[in-house]
Amino acid sequence: MKVAVLSESSADEAAIRILVNGILGTETQEVPSLPLRSRGWPSVLRVLPTVIKFLHYRTDAEALVVVADSDDSPIHQSIHDQAGGEDRRCRLCQLRGVSGDERSRLRPVPGRSELKLALGLAVPAIEAWYLCGIDPQVTEATWARRLQSERITYARNTLKKKVYGTERATIAVMTRHACEAATRLVNDLSQVELSFPGGFGSFARDMRNW
């Protein structure tokens, strides 16, 4: 299965692909010569329609995977999944809105099935997922308390330091740690879904519904 990954760096891309393979239980293929990149939120939102269009009309990609950081935006809740329950400040809801609009505009291409999509929201950043199973404090529930102004034990920068050993890791160091973490996580995806039900849980469900 050919799956394109839209991410902020090659380190994220490598780890996300390991997670995708683990969730799908199969080795996905890259779309040749297409290292997609975004410049972080909200440029991912702006570039997403173009990426969807390009993949649909110009490639044989079967699916697109996008993971964004939530930073300090609201965490995705199950209530958002209900009709009319979308939260315009929730980044996952925004990604769904933009991608849904774009996909509804695509013209059919003979021999091509609909582009599948999986959207994830890392709360507050993908390093939080990497710490799952290592630091039980790092969860969506903990971050939600921070968003309500409660003091908690970590911030975005400290997550980087915990994962990479420094706040200023090179791409090579990031890739190594990210891939190690992702490889560990696929052995217990249920734990990641439990700790990050909104951002990772819905991401995994998207893929399982393909």
Place this chain on the structure above:
Amino acid sequence: MIESVHFKNFKALIDATLPLNRFTLIVGPNGSGKSTAMQGLRMARNPNEFHFLDVVTAPLRDAGDVIVEIGIVFRIDKTDVFRGSGWKYVGDTFGWFGPEFKLHSGQLEHNFQETFASFLNSFQIYTFDAQKLAAPVALVRNLTLSPDGSNLAGVLDNLRDKEPERFETLNEEFGRWLPEFDRVLFDTPSQGHRSLLLRTRSGHRIEASDLSHGTLFALAFLTLAYLPNPPAILCFEEPERGIHPRLLREIRDAMYRLCYPEDYGEKRSPVQVIATTHSPYFLDLYKDHPEEVVIAHKDENGVHFERLSDKPNLDEFLQDAPLGEVWYSGVLGGVPSNP
């Protein structure tokens, strides 16, 4: 490390304090004193080498008695030391003064003047020139990379001979940056000279003069980052020049390697790096470290510098757009007033 530099009547910097970190990225419109601040640091080393009229704020040239001063606050052993030097025009006489030292607090046991002098003396401002980077080099002992990038082949040749492990790591890193290349090679175009080549993964040897400017600039940044004893203070003018936006992250990492050696397994002392940029893409990379970004503002009162981290509500601004775009929009300042 230099904590801050105060400029008084120095060119465009009439009364401005530049706060510094181990790494500092200065953004601002053209003519906002970014390069001037770097020049000032260089000229403050030996004020006797420059004339009052070369340094004084233009409208003050004929204003009568004027003092031009560059005051550097330097931290040694957790103590702040002030070093002042400059130029003066008093009673129809041009002159210079300094360096004068003042201890803000505490005591220093060792000779901080010497420490300070050696620190400032190793100061370099780099503005790479692709032709100079590519040029063959006459081999002599202790070659250093010149401000325009001259001597690159010789510096790399030395690194290969004296620090082969570092040279190997540099090759691997460069191969990650630009995967079409796998090795830095050398040639001897004439006796006592070295020139540089890059070998592609398919085995072709590309002479330095045939490499793209961006490739040469990237190699120069990486070379500095892998030197065993780089200069103590380095300045880079527009390091993004010629570099693909996606490679800017690697350029940033090379600078961080210089500044934070302990994070990269290096045992040497940290280098203080000051860079200027006009690139929103490069600025994007500092979203998580606003304390490392200084905005140069230019208004009717002259130039002043402000740390990005001192901006109120910065986190809220960055929820809606990448840092580079927020800066470009003008809400952070540091942009031309017109257009």
